[in-house]
Amino acid sequence: MPDAGDLVTARLAVDPADVTTGATLVVTRPDGVVVTPVVTGADGGSTWTAPVIYTVAGIWRLSWTVTGTGASVEHELVSVGPAPATMADVRSYATTTQLANALHKAPPLDAVELLERATRLLDSDFLKAAVYDVDDDGMPTDAVVQAAFADAVCSQVEFWGEVGVETDVSGPLQGVVIGSVQLQYGAGANRSGPDYYAPGLTRALASIPGDKLRWIAYSGGC
Known part of the structure; x- marks a missing residue:
């Protein structure tokens, strides 16, 4: 489980995929703020990654939208803990x-x-x-x-x-x-x-x- 302040790489595997495949990521924070990190494709459209910084603790929703071959919508909930106290x-x-x-x-x-x-x-x-x-x-x-x-x-x-x-x-x-x-x-x-x-x-x-x-x-x- 990530903690607040962690920088992670969100990943999505698409199958089937080809050169027509595209993907976007919408991240909804626990406070309702929506961010759209930069998404990078690889492996002929079968692998997509994006950097996500978990700035606050709570439940985050990561929503991938795939277009072209392999078109789909996928949601993932991520539980983020508070940063360890000092x-x-x-x-x-x-x-x-x-x-x-x-x-x-x-x-x-x-x-x-x-x-x-x-x-x-x-x-x-x-x-x-x-x-x-x-x-x-x-x-x-x-x-x-x-x-x-x-x-x-x-x-x-x-x-x-x-x-x-x-x-x-x-x-x-x-x-x-x-x-x-x-x-x-x-x-x-x-x-x-x-x-x-x-x-x-x-x-x-x-x-x-x-x-x-x-x-x-x-x-x-x-």
């Missing part, structure tokens, strides 16, 4: 280098996505009850807090690598105590234990000194 594209408390060092091996190819997801989990399920110094982007400024948050998200990614990544956290955290605060979320039949969270995540948060991060009383849903 650390500059996401909000994350750790880099892929920090993750590699924590794992003691090369990180997975989807490490950027996993670190971003682990950071969102940390923000939504744990840090609602935390007060600490941040910059204009809401990122921690204290080196001790930065290191602990990095350890936390790396632990979560490592945990996902062992047990699998949930498509969603079906239930919120129950019964974890960090410092003097007990974080208890959810209620009734929808309760879940802390099985969705890496043990190292809560240990990393609990290691932060009280003068670096202050916990306030909080109880409620995510």
